[in-house]
Amino acid sequence: MSLLEVRDVIVDYKTPGRRPVRAVAGASLEVGPGEIVGLVGESGCGKSTLGRGIVGLQKLTSGSVTLNGVAVSPVGRRARPKADRGLQMVFQDPYSSLNPRRRVWRQVADGLAERTNDASARAAAIELLEAVGLSAAIADRYPHEFSGGQRQRIAIARALAPQPSVIVADEAVSALDASTQAQIANLLVGLAKERGMGLLFISHDLSVVRHIADKVAVMYLGRIVETAPTDELWESRLHPYTDALVRAIPSLEPDASAPVAPEGEVPDPAAPPTGCRFHPRCPVAMDRCSTEDPSLVMIDDSRAAACWHQPAGGPAVRLELLATRVAEQS
Amino acid sequence: MSLLEVDNLSILIRGGRNLVEDVSITVNAGEIVGIAGESGSGKTVTAMTSLGFLPAGATSAGEVRVNGVDVLSMTPKQLQSIRGTEVAMVFQDPMTSLHPMLNIGTQLTEHLRVHKGLGRKAAWARAAELLELVRIPDPESALSAFPHRFSGGMRQRIAIAMALACDPKLLIADEITTALDVTVQAGILDLLDRLRRETGMAVVFITHDLAVMNVIADRLYVMYGGRLAESGSISQVLNSTRHPYTRALIDALPEGAALGKALVPIPGEPSTPDRRPAGCAFNPRCTFAVESCRTDVPQLRELEEGHFAACAVDPFGSLPEGAVPLDLSLAARKDSHVAS
Numbered sequence: 001m002s003l004l005e006v007r008d009v010i011v012d013y014k015t016p017g018r019r020p021v022r023a024v025a026g027a028s029l030e031v032g033p034g035e036i037v038g039l040v041g042e043s044g045c046g047k048s049t050l051g052r053g054i055v056g057l058q059k060l061t062s063g064s065v066t067l068n069g070v071a072v073s074p075v076g077r078r079a080r081p082k083a084d085r086g087l088q089m090v091f092q093d094p095y096s097s098l099n100p101r102r103r104v105w106r107q108v109a110d111g112l113a114e115r116t117n118d119a120s121a122r123a124a125a126i127e128l129l130e131a132v133g134l135s136a137a138i139a140d141r142y143p144h145e146f147s148g149g150q151r152q153r154i155a156i157a158r159a160l161a162p163q164p165s166v167i168v169a170d171e172a173v174s175a176l177d178a179s180t181q182a183q184i185a186n187l188l189v190g191l192a193k194e195r196g197m198g199l200l201f202i203s204h205d206l207s208v209v210r211h212i213a214d215k216v217a218v219m220y221l222g223r224i225v226e227t228a229p230t231d232e233l234w235e236s237r238l239h240p241y242t243d244a245l246v247r248a249i250p251s252l253e254p255d256a257s258a259p260v261a262p263e264g265e266v267p268d269p270a271a272p273p274t275g276c277r278f279h280p281r282c283p284v285a286m287d288r289c290s291t292e293d294p295s296l297v298m299i300d301d302s303r304a305a306a307c308w309h310q311p312a313g314g315p316a317v318r319l320e321l322l323a324t325r326v327a328e329q330s
Numbered sequence: 331m332s333l334l335e336v337d338n339l340s341i342l343i344r345g346g347r348n349l350v351e352d353v354s355i356t357v358n359a360g361e362i363v364g365i366a367g368e369s370g371s372g373k374t375v376t377a378m379t380s381l382g383f384l385p386a387g388a389t390s391a392g393e394v395r396v397n398g399v400d401v402l403s404m405t406p407k408q409l410q411s412i413r414g415t416e417v418a419m420v421f422q423d424p425m426t427s428l429h430p431m432l433n434i435g436t437q438l439t440e441h442l443r444v445h446k447g448l449g450r451k452a453a454w455a456r457a458a459e460l461l462e463l464v465r466i467p468d469p470e471s472a473l474s475a476f477p478h479r480f481s482g483g484m485r486q487r488i489a490i491a492m493a494l495a496c497d498p499k500l501l502i503a504d505e506i507t508t509a510l511d512v513t514v515q516a517g518i519l520d521l522l523d524r525l526r527r528e529t530g531m532a533v534v535f536i537t538h539d540l541a542v543m544n545v546i547a548d549r550l551y552v553m554y555g556g557r558l559a560e561s562g563s564i565s566q567v568l569n570s571t572r573h574p575y576t577r578a579l580i581d582a583l584p585e586g587a588a589l590g591k592a593l594v595p596i597p598g599e600p601s602t603p604d605r606r607p608a609g610c611a612f613n614p615r616c617t618f619a620v621e622s623c624r625t626d627v628p629q630l631r632e633l634e635e636g637h638f639a640a641c642a643v644d645p646f647g648s649l650p651e652g653a654v655p656l657d658l659s660l661a662a663r664k665d666s667h668v669a670s
Contacts, residue, residue, distance in 0.1 A: 177600070250541040253544075261514070
């Protein structure tokens with residue numbers, strides 16, 4: 001059994017007088033111990049909403065999230081159930097996620113599972129700050145005295161305090177300079193592997209995800225359209241959207257070909273297309289795609305896709321073959 | 331004569347600190363020239379001078395010539411005549427360059443009416459053409475819509491259309507794709523490439539993302555601590571890198587590092603104008619630094635035709651007699667990691 005199990009999660013945003021926007025339209029994923037799962041997709045695809053839904057910051061319209069088999073309850077006014085403390089989150093902007101008026105050790109100590117007195121809490125907080133690469137000497141400083149990368153380290157130390165079994169990191173390295181990004185990404189990978197902690201790494205930056213994730217889930221307009229082990233995904237894609245996403249990444253290789261932009265624009269999530277949500281932009285769409293919505297099915301042992309071209313249970317069809325097949329039919 | 335010639339430009343701010351020191355850059359018509367560097371390296375300040383903008387209270391030395399005329403000694407009236415028509419600029423965040431409470435048409439036609447003296451109707455028609463040029467679907471109805479109606483990528487394309495309104499010869503693009511998704515970024519890069527081919531417009535493309543540079547720029551200037559570290563054609567700088575800073579920047583990128591290995595961050599903190607070390611600004615973070623790097627500022631030297639680097643050590647270039655040069659190309663490095 002996986003550590004974190006997300007089943008058929010749906011999240012609607014309701015505005016009075018308007019149609020509800022279905023930001024997440026049925027998403028399932030799993031994160032195992034020590035496993036790093038990258039959740040990627042364009043802005044507006046619902047990946048952050050899903051992340052917030054998983055930790056309980058956003059109420060689910062339907063579906064379930066379980067950690068170690070125990071259902072995670074939404075964050076409310078009361079103290080969280082003990083079991084839910086195993087799930088922690090790191091946010092994109094360390095400038096707004098830390099309280100500017102409190103010393104950093106106190107903010108880290110907030111999350112400690114057991115708290116007896118200030119002295120022991122301070123010692124435990126310092127231990128955590130050291131675990132994320134900061135020195136004990138900075139414990140009494142305030143957030144404004146740190147750079148963006150250092151602040152993100154403090155936010156990570158705070159997330160580690162309750163000894164979580166899974167951390168959800170939402171664009172945790174996106175706001176940082178290239179070099180700092182590398183430091184924080186390395187830190188998260190190290191912590192996940194050392195502590196056997198699951199990491200759900202939400203990012204729009206596929207290059208970083210390719211580097212650190214064991215498994216990738218690709219989201220488009222509220223749906224997970226493909227999941228695969230990272231190296232296999234870069235080898236070949238099963239869903240046309242994933243392929244479009246990967247081909248848009250600029251490369252550092254000499255004489256790299258220009259990145260290719262997919263056709264059209266991302267549709268309004270309040271009025272998603274019928275059938276497969278990608279079909280208006282899909283180069284290999286068939287008649288069926290505009291009427292029937294494919295669900296995410298296992299194609300082989302390790303890969304899943306939501307595409308009518310890919311039969312459940314395999315064998316997987318290569319996208320190049322699809323293009324020629326569609327050309328022949330029309 | 332080149333379209334833009336920045337000649338030994340230095341920019342001093344109060345307190346005797348240098349934002350930019352002794353920077354020279356040339357841009358020819360139809361060329362896409364990249365300026366890369368971390369935040370605080372001086373890349374934006376340098377590019378802004380081509381529009382005659384200096385930071386408040388700053389003084390400058392050197393010349394910045396657009397079409398042979400020094401913009402730094404122009405009167406405000408002369409400057410107004412080149413802004414928008416000779417040189418135009420697009421910024422990172424399209425929401426700050428578009429007025430949220432005016433419709434797109436009003437904002438686009440303003441330039442056309444002021445600079446080109448077009449009438450209301452003619453300006454509106456030209457504005458629709460501009461939106462079509464940047465591939466905004468249904469340009470006529472887009473003109474009467476407000477900025478919030480558009481996605482980030484469309485807003486950025488509208489901001490580009492606005493910059494293109496008076497057919498500038500040079501476009502300064504400051505981190506214009508940094509905040510966008512890769513799919514949208516690919517569309518913008520394609521648009522810029524098409525524009526320079528079709529109109530001969532030159533582009534100064536500013537970003538810290540070297541992978542984007544690799545696919546868009548013809549030539550690249552790498553800045554560190556307010557000075558040029560390295561410059562040359564895109565393949566010279568990225569594939570036969572000579573400056574340790576450029577090398578470190580490439581290695582820190584997920585695209586540059588070998589798969590299955592940890593990313594390699596640059597040690598230490600970036601140099602900022604109020605924290606410039608003596609000698610070579612990069613020396614505290616440089617693995618190749620020798621004693622003289624801490625005292626002497628290295629000068630740009632031409633290492634091969636068109637390829638310049640400012641490094642006294644030149645660790646990837648100078649080899650003892652008979653030594654075999656290290657193959658530092660991306661492909662070779664990836665293979666060697668796999669083997670080890």
